[in-house]
Amino acid sequence: MKIDGYTRLAAVVANPIKHSISPFIHNSAFQATETNGVYLAWEVKATDLSETVANIRRYRMFGINLSMPYKEQVIPYLDQLSEEARLIGAVNTVVNQEGTLIGYNTDGKGFFKSLPSFEISGKRMTLLGAGGAAKSILTQAILDGADQISVFVRSSSMEKTRxxxxxxxxxxxxxVDLYDLENVQILQEIIHQSDLLVNATSLGMDGKSSPVPTNLNLPPQVLVADIIYQPFETVFLQWAKSQGNVAVNGLGMLLYQAAEAFKLWTGKDMPTDEIWQSLTEKYH
Structure with a gap:
């Protein structure tokens, strides 16, 4: 990689962030597309967020990505928001358009791009959870013309979600229809009418828990997705595969949301097949 006086910066801003694989993804893309750019991970204190955003203009950066806890906190420092970022109320990508800072949320687009041979338009989705990732998937599904969406959350989150x-x-x-995740009978009924079942909760990151009881039955047409990619195959995905359903983890979402950001910054397509190969070797 050649670094010179024309090299432009991009970065992911969060706290903590040193574990991030975004630098690996974006630097691979810069190299493969011969784009003169470098991507770093910046662990930034909340008190330094406004100054960090100001630096995007100051240093003529491509822009930044944001992760926890700054996806919502960044909004007051931006000039414009895309439609999906406004509806979600969170930004994961800031684009520097000649000094105008525009906030986007590429998580939902990235999620749907990661699904094999699946279009959400006209389909029915069951979504478990209502956190940041769930909101981006939900909003994108609405914008992309989903027919019907059911959201299941724990009783403690019902009011906030409503x-x-x-x-x-x-x-x-x-x-959107809202239900209690503990109501297993309704969950079973709704899953039977669905085309897509998504776990957007953190249940399963421990390698042991699952957001649903594993004695539930899946109809054969349901595509099952988990936004978790570590472990590579959660208990939830094992349960889906054991019933013969197609099941995908969250690694594709991570890659394709990055590809959407890369395109916004550079106007170029990220070579996702090539990078996907490296990612699966790294995380499988």
Whole structure:
């Protein structure tokens, strides 16, 4: 990689972030597309966030990615928001368009790009969880023309989720159905009417837990996805595969949300097949 006076910077900003694989993905893409850029991971204190955003302009950077806890906190420092970022209320990519800073959220697009031979338009989705990743998947599904969406959350999150879904309904005219995750009978009924089942909770990161009881039955048409990629195959995905269903983990979402950001910054397509190969070797 040649670094010279024309090299432009991009970075991921979060706390903590040193473990991030985004530098590996983006630097591989810069190299493969012969783009004169370097991508770093910046562990930034909350008090330094506004200055960090100001540096995007100051240093003529491509832009930044954001992870926890700054996806919402960054919004006041930006000039514009894309439609999906506004609806989600969170930004994971800032683009420097000749000094104008525009916030995007590429998580939902990245998620749907990662699904094998699947279009959400006209389909029914069951979504487990209502955190940041769930909101981006949910919002993108609405924007992409999903027919019907059911969200299941723990009873402690019901009220907060209801408020968000009501705001979405006002903005998009789309009514999302909300249920208690503990209500296994309804969960089973709804899954049987679905085309896509997504775990967007953190349940399964420990390699032992699952967001659903493993005695539930899956109809053969349901595609099952988990946003977790470490472990590579969660208990939830093992359960889906044991019933013969196609099941995908969250590594593709990570790659394709990065590809969307890369395209916004450079105008170039990220060579995802090539990078996917390296990622699976690294994490499998």
């Amino acid at each position: 408020i968000y879904l009501e705001k979405l309904r006002v903005e998009t005219d789309f009514k």
